[in-house]
Amino acid sequence: MKREAIRAFFERLSAANPHPQTELEYASPYQLLVAVVLSAQATDKSVNIATRRLFAAAPTPEAMISLTEDEVAEHIKTIGLFRNKAKNTLALSRLLLERHGGEVPCDREALEALPGVGRKTANVVLNTVFRLPVMAVDTHIFRVSNRTGLAPGKDVVEVENALMRRVPKDFLLDAHHWLILHGRYVCTARKPLCAACQVSDLCTFRDKTA
Structure with a gap:
């Protein structure tokens, strides 16, 4: 996808949803961190059901x-890998108290030092809580980036780096949410809804659906 098409791509997504938000439910940075850790190999909907009970x-x-x-x-x-996630949730909570006074740090290295927190989770927290222009590449963003020609890459780090280079700076702060939502509801894995897609004409995907 050429740069002028990329700008148009994000202009349209922004016009349709000017203030995109995560679909995870949370009331504090700590709760978002836990929710993102729990969301590995689970849907946001299933995580929200679980965290309503947990956070109460x-x-x-x-x-x-x-x-x-x-x-x-x-x-x-009710969510996958729940025993390991329970272990990580307790361990990261203890470390937050021991190392950071119970506060979620605005630092990638410190976040990734917490049990269950990888690069993607750290980026979600840095972007959503601290409003830093970083890109958390999940399966949706990886698929959309490669399928559309927006930012092709062989792995999530390669796609992340490509997105950081190619997304216009004035859209970078919210690009993570736009791409996730687009992949979740329009550019779906098995059968993308190309006929209903507002950026279909900009996309380089050859096998568009009717």
Whole structure:
């Protein structure tokens, strides 16, 4: 996709949704961090169902570490890998208290040092909470970037770097959310809704659906 097409691509997504938001439910930076950790290999909808129960019982890291691992697991047992996620949730909560006074740090290295937090999770928190122009590449963004020709890459890091180069700076802050939502609801994995896509004419995908 050429640069003028990329600008038009984001202009249209922005016009349709000027203030995109994550679909994860949270009431604090800590809760968003936990929700993103829980969202690995799970849908936002399923995570929201689980975190409504979890955050009602433990809305803060102090409250979280008062629970046992089995109690945390019981709250989130409806999502995949819930036992390992319960372990990570308790461990990251303890480390937040020990190293950061219970606050979520605005630092990639510090975030990635927390159990269950990888580059994608760190980028989500840095972008959504701290409003930094970073790109969290999940399966939706990876697919959209490659399929449309927006920012092709062989792996998530390559796509992330390509997006950071190619997305116009004035759209970079919200590009992460626009691309996720586009991949989730329009440029879907099995059968993209090309006929209903507002950027279909800009996309370089050859096998567009009717």
